Amino acid sequence: MMLKNAHIAIIGAGPAGLTAAYELTRHGYTPQVLEKGERVGGISRTEVYKGYHFDIGGHRFYTKVDEISRLWHEVMGEDFLKVPRLSRILYDGKFYRYPLQLRDTVFKLGMVESALILWSYLRAQVNPYPVEDTFEQYVVNRFGRRLYDRFFRIYTEKVWGIPCSQIRADWAAQRIKGLSMVSAVRNALFNTNGGDVKSLIEEFHYPPLGPGMMWEQFRTIIEARGASVQTGIDVREISLDGKRVSHIVTRHDGETTTQPVDALINSMALRQLIDRIDPAPPPVVIDAAHRLQYRDFIMVCLIVDAPNLFPDNWLYIHSPQVRVGRVQNFKNWSSAMLPDPTKTSIGMEYFCSKGDDLWSMADADLLALAATEMQQLGLASASMVEDGTVVRQLRAYPTYDEHYMQNVGVIRHYLDDITNLQTIGRNGLHRYNNQDHSMLTGMLAARNLMGESHDLWSVNTERSYYEEFATTAKQPAPTAPLSEDADAGVDVQAVADTAREQPSAHNQ
Ligand SMILES: Cc1cc2nc3c(=O)[nH]c(=O)nc-3n(C[C@H](O)[C@H](O)[C@H](O)COP(=O)(O)OP(=O)(O)OC[C@H]3O[C@@H](n4cnc5c(N)ncnc54)[C@H](O)[C@@H]3O)c2cc1C
Numbered sequence: 467m468m469l470k471n472a473h474i475a476i477i478g479a480g481p482a483g484l485t486a487a488y489e490l491t492r493h494g495y496t497p498q499v500l501e502k503g504e505r506v507g508g509i510s511r512t513e514v515y516k517g518y519h520f521d522i523g524g525h526r527f528y529t530k531v532d533e534i535s536r537l538w539h540e541v542m543g544e545d546f547l548k549v550p551r552l553s554r555i556l557y558d559g560k561f562y563r564y565p566l567q568l569r570d571t572v573f574k575l576g577m578v579e580s581a582l583i584l585w586s587y588l589r590a591q592v593n594p595y596p597v598e599d600t601f602e603q604y605v606v607n608r609f610g611r612r613l614y615d616r617f618f619r620i621y622t623e624k625v626w627g628i629p630c631s632q633i634r635a636d637w638a639a640q641r642i643k644g645l646s647m648v649s650a651v652r653n654a655l656f657n658t659n660g661g662d663v664k665s666l667i668e669e670f671h672y673p674p675l676g677p678g679m680m681w682e683q684f685r686t687i688i689e690a691r692g693a694s695v696q697t698g699i700d701v702r703e704i705s706l707d708g709k710r711v712s713h714i715v716t717r718h719d720g721e722t723t724t725q726p727v728d729a730l731i732n733s734m735a736l737r738q739l740i741d742r743i744d745p746a747p748p749p750v751v752i753d754a755a756h757r758l759q760y761r762d763f764i765m766v767c768l769i770v771d772a773p774n775l776f777p778d779n780w781l782y783i784h785s786p787q788v789r790v791g792r793v794q795n796f797k798n799w800s801s802a803m804l805p806d807p808t809k810t811s812i813g814m815e816y817f818c819s820k821g822d823d824l825w826s827m828a829d830a831d832l833l834a835l836a837a838t839e840m841q842q843l844g845l846a847s848a849s850m851v852e853d854g855t856v857v858r859q860l861r862a863y864p865t866y867d868e869h870y871m872q873n874v875g876v877i878r879h880y881l882d883d884i885t886n887l888q889t890i891g892r893n894g895l896h897r898y899n900n901q902d903h904s905m906l907t908g909m910l911a912a913r914n915l916m917g918e919s920h921d922l923w924s925v926n927t928e929r930s931y932y933e934e935f936a937t938t939a940k941q942p943a944p945t946a947p948l949s950e951d952a953d954a955g956v957d958v959q960a961v962a963d964t965a966r967e968q969p970s971a972h973n974q
Contacts, residue, residue: 467917468729470494474915475714475725477701478733480508481901482891484684484695485537485908486731491691493916497731499688499695500716505678506685506695508733509862509892510901512678513767515855517805520767520813522859524780524794525677526551526670529902533909541683542673547800549672552777556843557616557784564782575616586612587647599868601633609647621784624791625817626761626865634866674802677901704730704887705744711887729886731911733904735760735861735893736877747880754876757869758896763862764816764824766836768854775810775846788839789824790814809852812840820860829856864896878923888914890922899926 468474474490476483479501490497505511510525527546529535539546555562563570572580587610595603601622605614619630626633673679685695702722703715713726732739740747740755747755774797781793794813796803804811814836818824827835833856837848864870874896881889890907892899899907903926910920 468915472728474729475727476731479506481510482733482904482908485905486912487688489909489912491688491693496693500699501697502700504697507678507681510677512676518811519676519803521676528670531902534902534905547672550669553780555782583612586610598635600631601638602630604635604638620786674800703744704742709885732889733891733894736896751880754873757873759865759867760861761863762818762820763859765857766814766832768812769852770810770846771850771852773808790839791817832856
């Protein structure tokens with residue numbers, strides 16, 4: 467158990483780092499949060515351009531972890547909006563209700579295409595892939611090739627930039643687990659999702675000024691309790707003395723500072739973490755870290771001179787003719803996101819990789835591309851765009867490629883030996899976590915410092931673990947082998963989400 471006056475440093479003021487700090491300050495500790503960016507919130511921050519607020523993506527607040535839900539409400543109080551959800555898939559010029567509604571889908575696909583999808587499904591049942599190593603094999607076995615080609619493949623490949631045959635099945639497994647064509651049709655016909663699932667699909671929580679409002683509020687509370695949250699601080703080096711972190715080296719405004727630490731909680735990406743450890747980890751660990759892949763992300767925010775463009779919170783763009791993957795309509799998340807109700811602000815989301823043509827495109831060209839594609843999709847004329855801005859987000863998605871588990875395993879094995887270092891969060895564990903699970907790892911890391919014993923790597927590998935978390939927090943965490951991992955939100959598509967228990971990772 468850490469002494470109350472111990473110097474606990476936390477790298478990153480995203481949801482995970484701030485939750486660790488919140489939990490520690492709740493128990494009288496005064497950690498120091500060090501954030502490289504100028505804002506708190508990490509990927510869940512809110513950016514502001516000329517009074518227009520926008521997310522990096524769109525961040526729904528939904529969780530099955532009671533303790534996290536309570537925390538959100540405690541921090542946001544009355545301000546936490548309940549937002550009705552409407553999202554549709556735009557494919558082949560038609561809008562498909564999402565989650566899928568059988569009649570709507572069959573009507574729009576037409577009887578012939580629907581029959582072909584059914585036929586393809588039956589063929590997959592008679593002659594399935596004998597192994598399900600890849601995303602493609604997993605989905606084709608459950609839905610048939612034709613539906614996979616129409617709805618799963620195109621969007622998923624836009625998100626990841628690699629063929630579905632190279633994406634591991636475990637990325638899909640957790641969220642589509644238990645789902646098949648039969649269950650999707652049964653749900654659509656008989657509405658058997660059940661109240662809980664239905665309600666989560668139909669509404670979510672959201673702070674009026676975007677998710678960043680939550681994280682600013684966390685910061686205020688943490689600082690009021692005597693701890694510090696410093697922005698613009700880059701942690702450059704983590705120095706070991708044997709099996710312990712002895713001090714860290716930070717850089718701020720060109721100045722380098724060295725400070726001793728008693729315990730360190732990290733939420734920066736594993737690849738960066740390994741590169742900053744001194745003395746350098748063994749070559750095999752560095753090699754594993756360098757093999758971890760990430761997918762980057764660009765949000766092009768367009769301010770359009772029209773009060774209403776479409777009723778959805780967001781649209782999934784499955785059409786292969788355009789490069790945009792999803793379109794957010796921030797007004798439909800919260801009207802307070804816009805300073806002028808006669809306008810609409812649209813977030814055009816592009817999945818990319820640093821250095822590729824999209825990433826390297828000049829902002830002006832990205833704005834022009836987004837306006838053209840918005841028009842191509844029939845959402846508004848490009849000439850109605852008044853202004854806009856571009857935000858690039860590195861490492862938005864940890865990639866579940868075919869080797870990531872081995873690589874994470876090697877890194878984990880090495881880090882487990884460093885006695886006063888814990889790594890948390892989405893990229894800090896290379897796990898495709900939403901805010902709630904990122905936060906949960908931060909909360910548990912804090913509790914580990916207070917004498918509890920939680921295995922952070924197992925959060926969100928076993929649903930039962932976090933569902934039971936609130937009542938069994940004192941129990942040691944079950945250790946799920948890494949190979950059983952796969953929360954992997956499937957940024958995919960409608961059919962799966964009809965029976966999915968989690969908010970769609972489509973949404974990420
Ligand atoms: C497009 C998109 C949409 C999403 N939608 C949803 C959603 O609808 N609902 C939901 O719950 N979740 C959603 N998520 C997931 C959510 O964003 C993440 O789960 C969450 O932000 C992860 O929190 P984190 O603290 O682990 O990491 P991050 O948010 O990445 O925070 C890590 C922080 O560490 C800082 N840092 C890194 N290196 C250093 C360093 N060397 N020194 C100091 N600081 C450093 C970074 O600047 C960053 O602020 C979405 C994600 C994306 C990409």
